[in-house]
Amino acid sequence: MGYKNILYILLFSIILPLSYDKIGYFHYVEGECYVKSFRTNNKYFKVSIGTDIYENDFIKSDKDSNCIIRFNDDKTHVFIESKTILNLKEDNFSRRVDLFDGSIYIKNLFNQSKNTYVFTNNSQIPLLNNRLWIKSFDVVKDYIYSLDNEIEVYNEFNKEVIILKRLSLEFFENELQKSILNLADIIPAYVLNEEKEFNFNNQKIEIKKYDMIPVYGKRVRNNIYDPYQVSFDFGSKILNNASHIKVGIYPVYLNKNLLIRGNIESFISPSGNNIDNQWDDGYDYLDKISVNYSQYNNKNQLYIKFGPLDNFSLASGYLVNNISNAIDYPRKINSGLHLKYVFDIDFMDLDVFIPSIRDFGNDGGVIAARTSLFISHKFPLTLGIGFVGDFNQFSNISKTINKTTKSRSVYGAELDFNYNLISNLDLDVNIFGEFVGLWYPEYNYYVLFDGQNVSNDLRWRKGTWGISGPGVSVKVNNRYLFKFSFNYNSATFIPNYFNSTYLYNRARYYKGILDYPMIQKQIDYLNDNFLIGQSCAAGEECEYLIPKDVYPILVNNDGFSGFNTIGFTTEFRYKFQSYISTSLMTSVFFEESDNSNSYYSFQASLDINKGYIRNINSMKLYFSNIYFSKISDKYRTAFGIETETKLPMSLSLIINLGQVYYDNNLLNNDIDKMTNSDISIKYSF
Incomplete structure (x- = not known):
């Protein structure tokens, strides 16, 4: 784009808002x-x-x-x-x-x-x-x-x-x-009730407190608002087979658009297996605080959130999709930062997301960012560009095993567009697309297999790409959203690479002897880049840290396709005010090969907030499994339910159950099923 076009867009974006008084x-x-x-x-x-x-x-x-x-x-x-x-x-x-x-x-x-x-x-x-x-x-x-x-x-x-x-x-x-x-x-x-005479001699209408605000039922108002609140929590927490007694204190400070919440908890196990490593360093203290802040200034808007973060995506989510840092709390505790700034609702915005501040202290860190530009009202096209980088996929595991390991980075970028076709009072139709690329620091060597699992071709890639689009989205009555898009991917590309379980599954521990059906080029590649320790003799059982995009070559490409894939994605969302929202997303991919293997993605969620079901303060259900070929494929799976039910005397009952799969024990080559459940009583005043 020439400098004249850029200058035109900048001037147009400044002049346009001024034309509307x-x-x-x-x-x-x-x-x-x-x-x-x-x-x-x-x-x-x-x-x-x-x-x-x-x-x-x-x-x-x-x-x-x-x-x-x-x-x-x-x-x-x-x-x-x-x-x-x-x-x-x-x-x-x-x-x-x-x-x-x-x-x-x-x-x-x-x-x-x-x-x-x-x-x-x-x-x-x-x-x-x-x-x-x-x-x-x-x-x-x-x-x-x-x-x-x-x-x-x-x-x-x-x-x-x-x-x-x-x-x-x-x-x-x-x-x-x-x-x-x-x-x-x-x-x-x-x-x-307002039939009494009104003074029309005033120069302007004076607003008294609650003037013109209808009262549909009994309305309780406190003239003095206390910004300080606190709640207590007592119950049981079960992590796999280990039971703990949970005691929590949660102070809250709320002042206008600033909310600060403390999270002070203790987990004591009758067997002595206490969770007692939560006060060891400065990051542990940061993990006890969460902050929400928002600011509106005419057309500009600012949102800042620090602490537990859920469901962050870039564009349509083909690269970064619902990434989270709070799935397996308190076994894994991460404080993240999300900053969103809207320069103007019809001009530009900026999204910055850091899922784990602690990672930067472990010689790593993940950061994602995206900005978008709206072209004009006569040509309602929005263009977006995003970037994501993980500076060391081994940062968390390497600290846990306390052994000499290498570091390994991965970077991704996306370009997206959205063109508004129809925009009526209750109908919104858009065409969209997203182009995604992933770059690795070294070539990844993989082998194509025929039906007899005999290697017949060696391939290598230093990056992969995927396309989501063209797609169409239809929003009806500001509640119902339907989306459909085509997908086309290069070999070894994993859609939604940075997904909800990424922080837990970005690397896995592997111990074994590297031999057939792997070929020597692959063995040298693994020894040079992912070996734990200094060296490993041929035929010796050795230890490795393997990134998620490399691990499939250890298991006959189970986890990605060695061929290009083509498919489609459908999505449905429903939202009713702030009370309830639900979503369902499915994807199907087919290999361009004689074997014609199929891969699938499935995500579903339901969020219910206070006021929709009597005595239910909140309810959340979620399920996610990304790019699997068999029902038994589980290492990108997460699901759970979280509820809070109102009880008398300012009490509430909290019941949570969640499950995620990742390599937690670091003892063998198996993925671990990590269950997490609790039941507790909370008292708020």
């Missing part, structure tokens, strides 16, 4: 509310308190959600009820609220230089000094209720102006008009 902001948000405009690439983005509103923005609220909008001059406030869609327009002479579906409650002070109007498909209403509740549904049906003054309603069907009296509820359907006597059946209680 800020007209207000979100004063209050409860539940899930969204904003959409050309600034957001015609996609709905979730809003929070303080999010700016611009000319011609579309706003939508989900079920059981609502929000309040304040215009800049504080002369118009709009309360948006649940399941409502509207559009806001403003120029030097008028302010317009277009209500497509749902209901709003609007307060307006007369502005001599700017008239305010409310439009539906059926009605046009000018507002002076007034408070108005209006509901529009089924395209041509309106309920209109004025609290303060008579209003003029222009009916689109009979082309007449109709005068509505104060405190009179009128129903319109096309040209039909009918008075409704039983107000409480239609109008929300919080509106009827």
Whole structure:
């Protein structure tokens, strides 16, 4: 790309946001509310308190959600009820609220230089000094209720102006008009409770605490908020066959957008097999702290998370997919860092992820980063580029075995694109793709086998590549997401290389004699790069640390394909507000060989948060197995369930069960099944 094009993009990204005037902001948000405009690439983005509103923005609220909008001059406030869609327009002479579906409650002070109007498909209403509740549904049906003054309603069907009296509820359907006597059946209680006179002599609408916020049930408010909280936990933890008594103290500091949490735990085993190595160095103390911080500044957003991290992916996840550092706690404890910065929702963003700070103290470390650039609203293409590197795949194991080992790095990069084809109120269609490459520090030698397991061809690669795409994603009603993509991979490529179990399976211990069916080139390759110790005589049983991309050559290529593969990936996701989210991903790959071996990937998850099921504070189920050829292939498998159930007297019951496979004992060539379960009682105050 020439420097002129780069300069054009930079200037365009600066000038474009200035062409849309800020007209207000979100004063209050409860539940899930969204904003959409050309600034957001015609996609709905979730809003929070303080999010700016611009000319011609579309706003939508989900079920059981609502929000309040304040215009800049504080002369118009709009309360948006649940399941409502509207559009806001403003120029030097008028302010317009277009209500497509749902209901709003609007307060307006007369502005001599700017008239305010409310439009539906059926009605046009000018507002002076007034408070108005209006509901529009089924395209041509309106309920209109004025609290303060008579209003003029222009009916689109009979082309007449109709005068509505104060405190009179009128129903319109096309040209039909009918008075409704039983107000409480239609109008929300919080509106009827505001029928007292309102002072319209003010220069602006003054907001009192909780003004215009509806009360659907009993609402308890504390005028003084204590930012300090603490909870206690007592129960049992079972790690494989070892039982422990668990005692935990969890202090919390919460102040606006900053949350700091302590995690002080002790695990005592009646058999004496205590977990007592958690206070040995500075990294152990860091592991006792987790931090969440977020900041919103107009179009810029910053998120920082430190501590246990889950489910981080780059782009569509063909290189980095749901990597985690907290699967087998407390046997494996890692504190990580995730930083996300959004320069502008229609310009650039940056993601940086470090799953283990401790690794950098062991002469290693993993870091992943990605940035993306949105081209323009007329050409809604987003381009992304990502990088990931593991500076020493042996950093964790080498410290455990306390023997002389070499180091081994691996690097990956990805290029991705996403083009928005359709973006409507409840439909979003995109075309996407991701191109992935992996680079190794030395050539990896592998042998192709025929049906008799006799070597007939030697191959070598210093890197591999994979393509996910072209793919199509369809998002319906801001809840349902369907994705399909084609895949094409080079020989020995492992999709989702940096996956949820990567920190546990990036290298394995191997002890044995290297001989047939391996050939001498492979044996020399392993001895030169992965031998534990200084040397190993021919025919002698030796020890090795083997990276995950090399280990298959020890077991007749079981774990990757020696041929190019072709396949497809399907994915389904569902999200309902912040209450529940679920996902299901499947991939199938076929070898381009006479054997036509098949490989599969399968991932599923379900997250339920407080408020969806009675007395369930949280529930999480997950299962993952990446690139396996047989059901018995388990060394990239992880699954589990985590629940917290509310009990009386500020108590809750916690039940967790998880299982992951990795080489923990470092005694033989077997992968170890690591089960992890606990049941405990937590007290919070």
